[in-house]
Amino acid sequence: MTRPSGPLLTARALRKHYRSGSSAASPALDDVSLAIERGEFVTIMGPSGCGKTTLLNCLSGLDAPDSGTVVLDGSALTALTERERSEIRLRRIGFVFQHPTFLPSLSLLDNIVLPGVLAAMPRRDALARAHRLASVTGIDELADRSVSQLSGGQLQRAAICRALINDPVILFGDEPTGALNQAAAAEVLALLSETHRAGATLVLVTHDVRVAARSERVLVMRDGSVVSEQRLGALPEGALGPSEMNEREERLSGWLLGAGV
């Protein structure tokens, strides 16, 4: 099959107004258009309530906009039924949430394996892939543990493995480091950066300038719209040293202040 040319993900004129909100409330999404290139690492920032999670959910097919289109790798998510969207989410899209949930009756490894088996991957292949991912993320020795015996950082690493088990074309994250202590957040962030360097397309919502500074492009939202963007460019091969990374974070913070974030 030939790969569709052009951006990996394109959103056009997305609008969404939550029905449960007051009818006078402003829309959660107000005419958002954007494109994400293959292999890009994009972060979405903006004040609380500006629509970041709503946008991420519409881009990833978790939710549907009231109007507008989302096309992922040639598939128009917005033209699909909920059932078809969930099939695409299982097979082609990875998610990492701020508070990952796991099946408590399964071991850590089986939680990682599960979406692979649900997507009809032979169990042996799913197990081998889960071990490989767990080993890369440093949690393979915890494979047989119950998820109740793991730290927040270990669980988030497991969530990343689970998100990658079906080799998704894109990985979405909603505040993936938001609930972690500083050390665990740094480890998870390093892992996400590593995943991107290995070729993944990443789209993360974050309030954390340290996360955004590792991305290539930062989109800023306000009142349901993307109001500005900053292209930081790729991190050079071989991670930046701490002082260069600080400098990149400070430059971004300065720009974000100017953009009113």
Ligand SMILES: Nc1ncnc2c1ncn2[C@@H]1O[C@H](COP(=O)(O)OP(=O)(O)OP(=O)(O)O)[C@@H](O)[C@H]1O
């Ligand atoms: N299920 C819902 N029903 C009604 N209103 C909602 C719902 N989800 C979000 N909203 C409203 O839509 C707007 C955008 O919410 P959203 O969660 O997308 O913002 P956000 O930028 O991700 O916020 P935060 O940074 O606080 O997580 C807010 O005004 C919010 O109150």
